[in-house]
Amino acid sequence: MPSLLLSLLLLCLCPTAHSARCPKPCVCDQIRLTVACANKNLTQVPPAIDEITVKLDLRSNDIQELPTGAFKHTPYLTHLSLQRSNVRRVREGAFRGLGRLVFLNLANNNIDILYQESFDGLSSLKQLMLDRNRIEEIQPGAFSQLGLLNLLSLTHNQLVYLPNMVFQGLQNIKLLRLSHNALNYLDTEAFAGLFSLTRLSLDHNELQFFPTDTMTRLSEVTRLELSHNPMTYLGEESVSMAKLTHLFLDHMSLQDMSHSAVSKCPSLVHLDLSHNQLRVLQPLSPGTPSLARVSLAGNPIYCNCYLRSLREWAVGRKVRLLGSCGGPAHLSGEPLDNMTPSELRCQSHDAMLKAEYEEATRNTPPPAPPTDTHIKCPDNCVCQAETQHSTCENRGLSKIPRGFDPGSRLLDLRGNNFHYVPSGSFPGVSQAVSLHLQRCHIVDVEDGAFSGMRGLVYLYLSQNQLSSLSPDAFKGLPQLTYLHLEQNRFSLVPAGAFRLLPGLLALHLENNSISALGAGALSGADSLRSLYLSGNSIQHVAPGALEPTPDLDTLHLGANQLKEVPTDALSAVGGLRELRLTGNPILWVGPQAFRPVQRTLKELYLNNMGLERMSPDSLSGLAPGLRSLFLEGNLLEEVPDFRSFRSLEVINLAENPLMCDCPLLALRMWIEKVNLRVRATCANPPEVRGRWVKDVHTFHSCPGGESLPPAPPTTTQSPRPPKATKPKPTHLNRKRQAKMPPTKTRTKTKTRTGPRDVKKAV
Ligand SMILES: *[C@@H]1O[C@H](CO)[C@@H](O)[C@H](O)[C@H]1NC(C)=O
Numbered sequence: 001m002p003s004l005l006l007s008l009l010l011l012c013l014c015p016t017a018h019s020a021r022c023p024k025p026c027v028c029d030q031i032r033l034t035v036a037c038a039n040k041n042l043t044q045v046p047p048a049i050d051e052i053t054v055k056l057d058l059r060s061n062d063i064q065e066l067p068t069g070a071f072k073h074t075p076y077l078t079h080l081s082l083q084r085s086n087v088r089r090v091r092e093g094a095f096r097g098l099g100r101l102v103f104l105n106l107a108n109n110n111i112d113i114l115y116q117e118s119f120d121g122l123s124s125l126k127q128l129m130l131d132r133n134r135i136e137e138i139q140p141g142a143f144s145q146l147g148l149l150n151l152l153s154l155t156h157n158q159l160v161y162l163p164n165m166v167f168q169g170l171q172n173i174k175l176l177r178l179s180h181n182a183l184n185y186l187d188t189e190a191f192a193g194l195f196s197l198t199r200l201s202l203d204h205n206e207l208q209f210f211p212t213d214t215m216t217r218l219s220e221v222t223r224l225e226l227s228h229n230p231m232t233y234l235g236e237e238s239v240s241m242a243k244l245t246h247l248f249l250d251h252m253s254l255q256d257m258s259h260s261a262v263s264k265c266p267s268l269v270h271l272d273l274s275h276n277q278l279r280v281l282q283p284l285s286p287g288t289p290s291l292a293r294v295s296l297a298g299n300p301i302y303c304n305c306y307l308r309s310l311r312e313w314a315v316g317r318k319v320r321l322l323g324s325c326g327g328p329a330h331l332s333g334e335p336l337d338n339m340t341p342s343e344l345r346c347q348s349h350d351a352m353l354k355a356e357y358e359e360a361t362r363n364t365p366p367p368a369p370p371t372d373t374h375i376k377c378p379d380n381c382v383c384q385a386e387t388q389h390s391t392c393e394n395r396g397l398s399k400i401p402r403g404f405d406p407g408s409r410l411l412d413l414r415g416n417n418f419h420y421v422p423s424g425s426f427p428g429v430s431q432a433v434s435l436h437l438q439r440c441h442i443v444d445v446e447d448g449a450f451s452g453m454r455g456l457v458y459l460y461l462s463q464n465q466l467s468s469l470s471p472d473a474f475k476g477l478p479q480l481t482y483l484h485l486e487q488n489r490f491s492l493v494p495a496g497a498f499r500l501l502p503g504l505l506a507l508h509l510e511n512n513s514i515s516a517l518g519a520g521a522l523s524g525a526d527s528l529r530s531l532y533l534s535g536n537s538i539q540h541v542a543p544g545a546l547e548p549t550p551d552l553d554t555l556h557l558g559a560n561q562l563k564e565v566p567t568d569a570l571s572a573v574g575g576l577r578e579l580r581l582t583g584n585p586i587l588w589v590g591p592q593a594f595r596p597v598q599r600t601l602k603e604l605y606l607n608n609m610g611l612e613r614m615s616p617d618s619l620s621g622l623a624p625g626l627r628s629l630f631l632e633g634n635l636l637e638e639v640p641d642f643r644s645f646r647s648l649e650v651i652n653l654a655e656n657p658l659m660c661d662c663p664l665l666a667l668r669m670w671i672e673k674v675n676l677r678v679r680a681t682c683a684n685p686p687e688v689r690g691r692w693v694k695d696v697h698t699f700h701s702c703p704g705g706e707s708l709p710p711a712p713p714t715t716t717q718s719p720r721p722p723k724a725t726k727p728k729p730t731h732l733n734r735k736r737q738a739k740m741p742p743t744k745t746r747t748k749t750k751t752r753t754g755p756r757d758v759k760k761a762v
């Protein structure tokens with residue numbers, strides 16, 4: 001604090017001294033100590049921000065990655081806005097040093113994983129906004145340092161599952177928002193440790209059952225939103241939450257509800273059951289003395305004698321029933337609160353019997369979950385009650401074991417000798433989320449092999465001997481999202497097998513022997529986002545092959561036998577973000593090769609292909625958006641002009657026999673300007689062989705090259721100081737040049753480099 005005061009004092013005395021610390025495109029307010037850099041196309045956190053800044057606005061920029069210690073020069077920040085800035089990755093320790101930060105907004109970015117120490121050091125943080133990212137994984141301990149956090153908002157992400165202890169450390173959390181994800185399973189201890197949580201929103205997810213055990217841990221929650229989840233039934237004492245006052249169960253698919261479903265909620269005031277499929281409701285059993293309102297609007301409530309007891313209960317207990325009758329015709333639309341018990345009649349004895357019969361056939365509640373702590377487990381396997389994981393890995397089994405606990409979540413059967421998967425192999429495990437069948441010598445999957453696994457999200461069939469799949473092999477897997485078929489023996493994409501998988505997002509078919517991708521191969525895989533086909537022998541992609549998968553954003557076609565970029569096929573996937581063609585024998589890339597995906601493509605892998613030439617227009621259209629371009633390990637002497645590629649953050653030109661002469665001037669000029677590690681070395685002319693393009697001064701004499709700065713001293717930073725040997729003759733054959741010792745590069749390095757690094761590296 002004293003140093004802050006001192007700084008403030010100095011600031012007031014000599015403001016001019018500080019104006020120098022305002023980074024160029026930003027607007028700085030020296031009185032309020034704010035720095036506003038919204039909408040400035042910044043690609044990194046500006047380095048020259050005044051140390052005493054308290055509010056920093058970096059909204060709507062293009063900051064792809066927040067490196068460790070990104071804000072270490074502004075330790076007094078209390079508010080940091082980073083929404084809509086294309087952030088993809090928050091490195092461990094990115095916010096380290098921001099011990100005073102109270103508010104952090106990272107919404108509307110592209111973050112997919114929260115790493116263990118992503119929020120390290122934010123010991124004063126009160127509010128953290130992470131809405132509208134692509135988060136699908138939260139690593140354990142991600143929030144462990146946020147002991148003062150009040151509000152955590154994670155809405156509109158791609159969470160499927162919440163593991164135990166995922167929110168550990170949030171000792172002061174009051175509000176947790178998880179709406180609009182794809183959550184279908186919450187581990188029992190998912191909310192462990194949230195002793196101060198009062199409001200939880202889980203609406204718009206995929207929960208099929210009320211997660212009783214998980215919720216019971218939330219002793220202080222008063223308001224719980226579960227609207228828009230696909231639950232059909234609410235069983236006895238499902239909701240057991242002592243302080244709950246408001247419970248929202250509207251817009252679900254409830255067909256029935258036990259009369260004691262909320263009897264363990266003594267504080268409940270408001271119960272919203274609107275917009276479900278309820279035709280009748282029993283009086284809620286005692287145990288809810290404070291209940292004042294039950295909303296039944298938008299249900300097909302049938303106002304006959306069966307509703308009488310509910311109405312009597314409501315009158316006697318002074319509970320308001322909101323909503324109106326859905327039938328019979330003469331009462332339809334009448335408000336429930338207006339009904340007198342005597343109006344609620346069943347016309348005749350026959351009609352009553354009929355109604356009773358219908359009632360009975362409609363309301364067969366699902367079996368109650370087992371209450372003992374022992375769980376069922378096949379012989380020879382190990383089953384953990386706490387995690388509901390069952391493993392029979394490497395047991396030499398020749399038949400798929402039966403007798404797993406009905407509550408099993410994960411079945412691990414890899415490394416056995418099943419040879420085939422008969423139909424109905426997994427009865428009674430409808431709650432399993434993940435099934436591992438790798439390395440089981442499987443040659444065939446029978447129709448309906450997995451039927452009944454209604455909750456299965458991940459299916460691993462990798463490293464088997466499958467060469468085909470029947471169209472009904474995946475029958476009865478409505479939730480399947482990730483399918484692994486890599487390292488099998490497919491010589492064709494198993495056409496038709498995906499029709500029964502409406503939710504399939506990722507399909508792995510790497511390392512098979514698929515030789516072509518024909519039209520119709522992917523039919524039915526309508527929602528596919530990621531398709532992995534590397535390591536096959538694909539020679540041809542039919543122009544219509546990708547038409548069934550319009551939402552594809554990732555396509556891996558590396559290590560195949562393609563001789564050209566499959567431009568026509570790409571026209572069906574206008575949202576593609578990542579394309580890998582690494583290791584195909586493509587020698588030439590023609591004009592406009594990526595035109596169909598030019599608006600969206602962010603990462604392009606054209607490395608190690610033997611590429612000899614690229615048309616100057618080969619990448620045209622990609623300039624505004626492309627972030628990563630991999631061209632290393634080719635035979636290029638020249639490259640296209642990158643000067644308009646303003647979004648590039650990774651480019652690799654290593655191991656190409658570049659000809660450092662006037663045609664390469666555009667590259668040389670570009671390198672001069674960008675803050676990127678370009679990794680380009682000259683192969684020719686012989687006197688500059690092996691030197692960084694940046695360090696070569698042959699360009700000085702080219703027309704237009706006069707403005708280049710004088711060449712740096714030749715011996716300092718080149719990767720291989722030129723040896724004092726005779727120059728090699730210019731007619732060196734190409735192949736030999738291409739085999740120059742590779743410069744040490746890490747293809748996948750996505751670390752940003754500051755301007756200072758560039759001077760050394762390029
Ligand atoms: C940011 O980039 C866009 C598109 O490249 C451009 O239209 C806009 O003027 C730039 N904004 C600023 C502030 O430089």
Ligand SMILES: *[C@@H]1O[C@H](CO)[C@@H](O)[C@H](O)[C@H]1NC(C)=O
Pocket residue numbers: 486487510511535
């Ligand atoms: C495919 O095979 C390659 C080469 O053996 C290996 O590096 C890669 O990890 C494999 N990928 C998959 C998904 O099996």
